[in-house]
Amino acid sequence: MGTNRGGSSSSSSFGRPSFCCKMFPAKPSSPSSFTIIRLFVLLILFIFIFNFYSRAILEDEENLNLRLSSQDSVAQQLPQQLPSEKLWEAPFSAGLHSCVNPTSRYQAFQEGDHYITVRSNGGLNQMRTGIADMIAVSRMMNATLVIPELDRRSFWQDKSIFSDIFDEDHFIDSLKHDVRIIKKLPPELLSVPRARKHFTSWAGLGYYEEMTKLWADYQACSFRTLLCLPSTVIHVAKSDSRLANNDLPLDIQRLRCRALYHALIFSPSIETFGKKLVERLRSHGGRYISLHLRYEKDMLAFSGCTYGLSSAESEELRLLRENTNHWKVKKINSTEQRISGLCPLTPKEVGIFIQALGYPQSTVVYIAAGEIYGGKAHLSELTSRFPNVVFKEMIATEEELEIYSNHASQTAALDYIISLESDVFMPTHSGNMARALEGHRRFLGHRKTVSPDRKGLVDIFDKLESGQLKEGLTLQQLVKHLHEKRQGAPRKREGAPDGIKGRARYKAEESRVHKDLPITVIM
Numbered sequence: 001m002g003t004n005r006g007g008s009s010s011s012s013s014f015g016r017p018s019f020c021c022k023m024f025p026a027k028p029s030s031p032s033s034f035t036i037i038r039l040f041v042l043l044i045l046f047i048f049i050f051n052f053y054s055r056a057i058l059e060d061e062e063n064l065n066l067r068l069s070s071q072d073s074v075a076q077q078l079p080q081q082l083p084s085e086k087l088w089e090a091p092f093s094a095g096l097h098s099c100v101n102p103t104s105r106y107q108a109f110q111e112g113d114h115y116i117t118v119r120s121n122g123g124l125n126q127m128r129t130g131i132a133d134m135i136a137v138s139r140m141m142n143a144t145l146v147i148p149e150l151d152r153r154s155f156w157q158d159k160s161i162f163s164d165i166f167d168e169d170h171f172i173d174s175l176k177h178d179v180r181i182i183k184k185l186p187p188e189l190l191s192v193p194r195a196r197k198h199f200t201s202w203a204g205l206g207y208y209e210e211m212t213k214l215w216a217d218y219q220a221c222s223f224r225t226l227l228c229l230p231s232t233v234i235h236v237a238k239s240d241s242r243l244a245n246n247d248l249p250l251d252i253q254r255l256r257c258r259a260l261y262h263a264l265i266f267s268p269s270i271e272t273f274g275k276k277l278v279e280r281l282r283s284h285g286g287r288y289i290s291l292h293l294r295y296e297k298d299m300l301a302f303s304g305c306t307y308g309l310s311s312a313e314s315e316e317l318r319l320l321r322e323n324t325n326h327w328k329v330k331k332i333n334s335t336e337q338r339i340s341g342l343c344p345l346t347p348k349e350v351g352i353f354i355q356a357l358g359y360p361q362s363t364v365v366y367i368a369a370g371e372i373y374g375g376k377a378h379l380s381e382l383t384s385r386f387p388n389v390v391f392k393e394m395i396a397t398e399e400e401l402e403i404y405s406n407h408a409s410q411t412a413a414l415d416y417i418i419s420l421e422s423d424v425f426m427p428t429h430s431g432n433m434a435r436a437l438e439g440h441r442r443f444l445g446h447r448k449t450v451s452p453d454r455k456g457l458v459d460i461f462d463k464l465e466s467g468q469l470k471e472g473l474t475l476q477q478l479v480k481h482l483h484e485k486r487q488g489a490p491r492k493r494e495g496a497p498d499g500i501k502g503r504a505r506y507k508a509e510e511s512r513v514h515k516d517l518p519i520t521v522i523m
């Protein structure tokens, strides 16, 4: 998750409900506005033609420059300052904006005496999505939700409880019209045996309605009184409901968004410190890219991506994979992984990528990640192109960071805030953090999020390596073209592939669970 951490959550979700409202100006046009429109069209045409010619001239000049300076260093070859606004501004949003308010059909919830307790699983982002999903589940089942327990067993072994990471009172209060949430089970229910259930992921409304039978069916028997009574508490073993694609009623989907984006905010201390770090970053140079550089040991070992590593490093990663029981796939062909676009970009590749997109050498690049594998040795291939690479440790003091050490989820939360607020967010791997942030940034107004086309890029990088391609204008054009539609603009969701029927469709649709994340694996 967060930090490193690749993230967890399913990501899921988030894209859909944010584009539900579109505003069209619906004024009839008068004759005079017709003339204005015609003039306007002519103007646009003129600008277009002018642009076309001036660009052609520019390109010729650049080609010449490149030929003349082919001996120079890479950094000097490339134009240092490209039209800079374009690099930072949000993509065209077509007037789409978030709308998550309840519809007029939405009814107040029914207060009952049924309770759900849940142990949320995964890293920070996976838990966040899971918790928002549990709000929807509680609503569908007319149950009171007890504040979820957090995962202490995931990869990072964080012992934080809910209120260490999230603003618990705000969470309860802001959902008070949707679901009743309580901090703890009432004392008289603590000793009552609970119906334990592992809810099926990717289920729809019908499934959850069916599940309400558990309360009646499950008999909690007491040895002391020899009485059996229907249980009033269901304990859910995991929060992996994966509700994004399941044909749920609109109001339930909107509720998920309200839960995730309005209710589930970080604790005041994390929020304040995160914002402070953002300010410090901005004081460095104004705008910054947040790079989720998922080039971490666990990720590389898990995915079997050893491209560019020494044989000693590859062996170290292989052993880690071999010895981690819950990573099921042991034999991985690194070459095949890479050409299929399944590997995180390497620091060197990221450097070439950001440069090819046109960002100047002076760009501030914040690294939202844990420890980069190979440390300085690998990182230098990025810092040689972008010297203003910034780590948390460079904008916070040791004392400030001390309370976060050994609390991976809280550190992840800081990276989440910094990445959410960044001018550009760029993940190097399509994990849960990447998708959670992409969705959240879209929700907040289509903030620029550049998602690398790793498959296409590998193709380009390989040509670069074999000498078929050189760094320069052609490379820039290829890379830019590949990413024109990958900047976080609104887009239609892709449905499940043809031929998949029934509930399998939910799972096959995009934003499904990402099997590529070590932390999503439950021990």
Ligand SMILES: *[C@@H]1O[C@H](CO)[C@@H](O)[C@H](O)[C@H]1NC(C)=O
Pocket (backbone or CB within 6 Å): 107, 108, 109, 110, 140, 141, 142, 208, 209, 212
């Ligand atoms: C929940 O309560 C609503 C009324 O508020 C009712 O229509 C619905 O059937 C209930 N659902 C379940 C699963 O009990």
Ligand SMILES: *[C@@H]1O[C@H](CO)[C@@H](O)[C@H](O)[C@H]1NC(C)=O
Pocket (backbone or CB within 6 Å): 333, 334, 335, 336
């Ligand atoms: C890995 O896959 C590549 C490409 O398919 C192939 O050329 C190579 O021989 C494979 N390596 C091993 C060790 O199987």
